[in-house]
Amino acid sequence: MTELSLAAQAMLDAVGDDCIHPDDKHRIAAAALRAAADQVVPEMAHPDAEEWLGYSTWVQVESRVRLRLLAIAEELKVKYD
Amino acid sequence: MTELSPDAQTVLNVVLPVYDDEHLYVATAEKHAGMIAAAALRAAADRVVPVPIKSQTPEEYWALLGVKNRLLSIADELMANTYTISAEDNDVTELVKDVADKVDGVTVKFKEGGYIRMTGDAKIVISEGRISL
Numbered sequence: 001m002t003e004l005s006l007a008a009q010a011m012l013d014a015v016g017d018d019c020i021h022p023d024d025k026h027r028i029a030a031a032a033l034r035a036a037a038d039q040v041v042p043e044m045a046h047p048d049a050e051e052w053l054g055y056s057t058w059v060q061v062e063s064r065v066r067l068r069l070l071a072i073a074e075e076l077k078v079k080y081d
Numbered sequence: 082m083t084e085l086s087p088d089a090q091t092v093l094n095v096v097l098p099v100y101d102d103e104h105l106y107v108a109t110a111e112k113h114a115g116m117i118a119a120a121a122l123r124a125a126a127d128r129v130v131p132v133p134i135k136s137q138t139p140e141e142y143w144a145l146l147g148v149k150n151r152l153l154s155i156a157d158e159l160m161a162n163t164y165t166i167s168a169e170d171n172d173v174t175e176l177v178k179d180v181a182d183k184v185d186g187v188t189v190k191f192k193e194g195g196y197i198r199m200t201g202d203a204k205i206v207i208s209e210g211r212i213s214l
Contacts, residue, residue: 004158004162005158007155008158012115012162015111015115025097025099028114031118032122036155040152041148057144058140060141061144062144065129065145065148072088072089072128075086075089076085076093
């Protein structure tokens with residue numbers, strides 16, 4: 001079996017949840033987007049990291065993308081659950 | 082009923098038709114889910130970081146591009162994994178090999194340890210007792 005990266009494996013683990021039926025596409029999509037947010041644009045561990053890391057643009061962009069991914073996931077979950 | 086936002090509606094529109102054909106199967110439910118997840122990721126990446134990338138500064142541009150590339154690379158990995166069928170999943174290795182030999186433009190690689198990987202624009206279709214690529 002092909003070795004997956006940690007990020008891709010985390011996605012598969014999230015969508016492979018026993019509680020999600022393979023035909024529940026909106027729930028699979030929601031789980032995938034939540035996992036992607038955590039893997040690709042994780043929440044900053046320290047609220048002041050933006051300041052002392054000096055990566056303000058990078059942090060702002062990733063935070064913005066994270067919020068949008070999570071918002072889409074939440075909408076898909078809420079509407080169809 | 083609440084309307085979905087354009088972002089969520091786009092993702093849903095892309096995800097719903099994935100594998101609608103009930104005669105078309107991938108080897109496992111996990112791979113099926115991976116295919117749907119990959120479609121969702123690509124749709125979300127296109128909504129969240131549309132091309133051409135609009136940015137105020139070069140730093141913002143590179144940050145957005147980096148995020149988009151990471152999202153798409155996970156989607157690519159999931160799709161590649163979908164088309165990897167292990168011998169343990171189904172005892173179809175020899176059958177697939179026979180079929181692949183007859184199809185132009187499709188390469189099927191067999192590797193020590195019993196798995197095959199398909200390259201090219203190909204899908205395995207199992208329908209009415211037949212397997213085709």
